[in-house]
Amino acid sequence: MTDGVAERSRPRDRILETAQDMFHKHGIKGVGVDAITEAAGTNKMTLYRHFESKDELIVECLRATAAKASRIWDEVEAKHPGDKLAQLHAWVQKASELLSADSRGCDMANAAVELTETDHPARRVIKELKEAQREKLVALCRDAGIGQAELLADTLSLLLEGARVSMQSVGAEGPSAQFVRMAESLIASFRAR
Amino acid sequence: MTDGVAERSRPRDRILETAQDMFHKHGIKGVGVDAITEAAGTNKMTLYRHFESKDELIVECLRATAAKASRIWDEVEAKHPGDKLAQLHAWVQKASELLSADSRGCDMANAAVELTETDHPARRVIKELKEAQREKLVALCRDAGIGQAELLADTLSLLLEGARVSMQSVGAEGPSAQFVRMAESLIASFRAR
DNA sequence: CTAGGGTGTTACCGGTCTGTAACTTCCAGC
DNA sequence: GCTGGAAGTTACAGACCGGTAACACCCTAG
Incomplete structure (x- = not known):
């Protein structure tokens, strides 16, 4: 007899x-390992046989979510193969959809807020993964023929990051609701330069 | 004999x-009431005589920091009395200075990330105070003669919010370093419309 | 001088946290 | 069918959490 899905x-x-999901919903410090293992239908000993500490589990979760997030680049590429400018617009669209679908923002940014110890192992990973994402966006802007590609990419990054954190403070009806409009007019003004 | 400063x-x-400072530096869930009272040179009983719970202390801290932050509006007003456009530029400048001075971002946004319970008393306060800040910025943009004042204010808000959270992920040398340039060219393009 | 309120001290409550030890159970591969 | 390793179970350690009770103290207002 096959049990439930997972x-x-x-x-x-x-x-x-399960840890990814619970960290995302309740925050890292808001979830204990007991709650994770119980929700995952297992137990603490098994967790500690696979992960040497909660901190390592956190790091592994961040890597996993980043890997998931990186798939949207493939989707964008697949949707408009070769057409980099169309891919940039698709990226904006995709980002906006993810904004609407979920109001808990970016796991890495949230983790950076929660894990204040400067030597926490997760901080290296967060910086590393965020920089990789930035480089992808810069490359996309550059290949789309934007002159100041780095500046556009950084501006779009801050807008998206801001939208994700703003949603958590004031909700989806706040400034983040205008993300697409802001991003699009930003791209237009960079293209006109 | 007068003891130390505080x-x-x-x-x-x-x-x-003390609580404001420690919540800011280490996060809300990263600080216990014992640590706060010890750093404040007092004890837990005294804390609970003045605040009925840690949650109430959190709320009070957020109100206090918001009150502090609201003083920059007075400074901006005092620096360029009557000249709303100059005040807007001064606001950008001031925001950038605060960015450089501290890398732990906005206490309210950070609190919203940490306090995930939807009915947490702090969430009302955060939304309330963030909306008040938004209205001030909208008013400043409008009075400075910007056509789409709400949109500019919201865009500037997201940029700043994004810069503050980005600093915590990738540091001060990341995208947030370009905040002033982004904000200024944004204002310029809105003025040209 | 005295009364009383604000403060400090100590000890404690019940709960939760990460992490571990020792043991049992299950199941797949031989 | 047997065996070996993965997984489950129970109990526990030691620390910390928010919050409270009881009591001693001190300092100031009258």
């Missing part, structure tokens, strides 16, 4: 997936 | 000030 996968995978 | 103020004030 029940058939291996404990390590269930733990990782 | 030692002569009343316990309640010291607790409030």
Whole structure:
């Protein structure tokens, strides 16, 4: 007899997936390992056989979510193969959809807010992954023929980051509701330069 | 004999000030009430005589920091009395200075990230205070003769919010370093419309 | 001098946290 | 069918959490 959906996968995978979800929803410090293992249908000992500490689990979760997020680049590429400018617009569209679908923002940014210890292992990973994302966006802008590609990419980054954190403070009806309009007119003004 | 600087103020004030500082530096969930009272040179009982719970202390801290932040509006007004456009530029300048001076971002946004319970008393306060700040910026843009004042204000808000959270992820040398340039060219393009 | 309120001290409550030890159970591969 | 390793179970350690009770103290207003 096959149990529920996630029940058939291996404990390590269930733990990782459940932890991602719970960290995302309730924050890292708002979730204990007991709650994670229980929700994952396993137990604490099994968690500590696969991850040497909660901190390592956190790092692994961040890597996993970043890997998931990086798939949107493939989607954008697949949607408009070769047409970099169309891909940039698609990126804006996709970002806006993700904004609407979820109001808890970016896991990495949220983790950076929560984990204040400067030597926390997650901080290296966060910086690393965020820089990789930035480089992808810069490349996209450059390949789309934008003159000041770095500046546009950085501005779009800040807008999106701001939208994600603003949603958590004032909700989806606040400034973040105008994200697409802002991003599009920004791209237009950079193209006109 | 007069003791140290803060030692002569009343316990309640010291607790409030110390809590603000520690919440800001280490996050709300990263600081216990014991640590606060010890750093404030008092004890837990005294804290609970003045605040009925840690949650109430959090709310009071947020109100206090918002009150502090609202003083920059007075400074901006005092610097360029009557000249609303100059005040807008001064606001950008001031925001940038605060960015450079501190890398832990906005206490209210950080609190919203940490306090995920939808019915947490702090969430009302955060929304309330953030909306008040937004209205001030909208008014400044409008009075400075900007056509789409709301849109400019919201865009500037997201840029600043994004810069503050980005600093915590990738540091001060990341996209947030370009905040002034972004904000200024944004204002310029809105003025040209 | 005295009364009383604000403050400090100590100890404690029940709960939760990360992490571990020792043991049992299950199940797949041989 | 047996065996070996992965997974589950229970209990626990030690620290910390928010919050409270009881009591001693001090300092100031009358």
